[in-house]
Amino acid sequence: MGTNSLAPQHHILNGDALKDHFPDELTGEVIVLREALVEGSVSGKYPDGFFTTRALHISDNYPDTTAGGYRHKSALEIQKIGTIPAGSEVNLWFEDDLFCQVNFWFSVWLLQHYGKSNPLFLIRPGEQSPYSFAALDQKTLMNAFHQRKPIQSPGEIAALWELYKAGKPKELHAQAANLQSQYPFILSAVEAHLDRFPVKGGPGRPERSLLRIMDELQTREFGPVFREFTRREAIYGFGDLQVKALYDKLLASS
CATH class of the missing domain: 1.10.10 (Arc Repressor Mutant, subunit A)
Structure with a gap:
């Protein structure tokens, strides 16, 4: 995908570590998804019920974060996604691991929830470092940006979040399998998620x-x-x- 577009850019990042060494030459607003949706309950209707559930989980399990701190640092940042203007391209910077993938599915679902029809692009760190942007310098991050791929089927990505949230592992696996030709890394992450469940009473x-x-x-x-x-x-x-x-x-x- 070329990057000669004159459209304004928005970047949704997978965390502050990437923000801290984000390429200086990239323009546009940066939104950081400060969440760990791979763990804890994700129940509750978005936004109020969902954020209440997440604030409780984070404050109970992350000693340095209170419920109020979660709302200020994470919830308010997440809600910025709803303010992205129609004319902006949205670049989603997410790695291939399960932690990042669940946050990625949620981000795409959120864009759908807010009725956004912006052009969406997925930026991954690449085969040499599929699970870490941290290993990439600014030049390599720029190369990753230049290799960004358009997301042609955001509704199908959003469906992954809905199935994950609903706790429907079989349907989640089937949806990931349906997307394998476009996004083969998603199936690997989903299968790792399914492997978390206990087997015959034993540990995951x-x-x-x-x-x-x-x-x-x-x-x-x-x-x-x-x-x-x-x-x-x-x-x-x-x-x-x-x-x-x-x-x-x-x-x-x-």
Whole structure:
């Protein structure tokens, strides 16, 4: 996709880490999706019920964030998506891992919710670093921007969020399979999500992986376990807080 368009640009970023080294030569308003929708309840009608649910989850699980802090830093930022003007192109910067993908689906759903019909483009970090924009310098980020792909079927992407939110794993998998020719990375993320569910009463894939790592490394020290988990299970995109929650539950039950 060429980038010679004279249309104004809006950029929806997957987090503040990308914002901190966003290419200086790119113009347009930046909106940061400060969320972790891959974890916790996502119930409640948008906006009020949804943000109440998320504020409760975040304040309970992120020690540095209060419910009020969530509303100020995250909810208000998310609602900026509803103010994007009709003439602007919208660039969605999201990685291929499950954490980013759930936020990506939500972002596209939100644009649909607000009745936006702007041209949408997906920007991914590329095959050399599919799960991390952080590894890219400004030149490589600009290359990623130049390779942006138009999103031709936003309603089908939005449907992924609706199925995820509704807790319909079979339908979610079917929808991802339908999109495989256009977005093959989505199916991998969805299958990783489905692997999170317990199997025959046993733990899900992330917990099994943590147990295997602790056994192989012969340690329960979180640091080395976390580093190895992020290497083996990069598809999840979990940060230290998500992994620590799983880790603590495993230790408490052992």
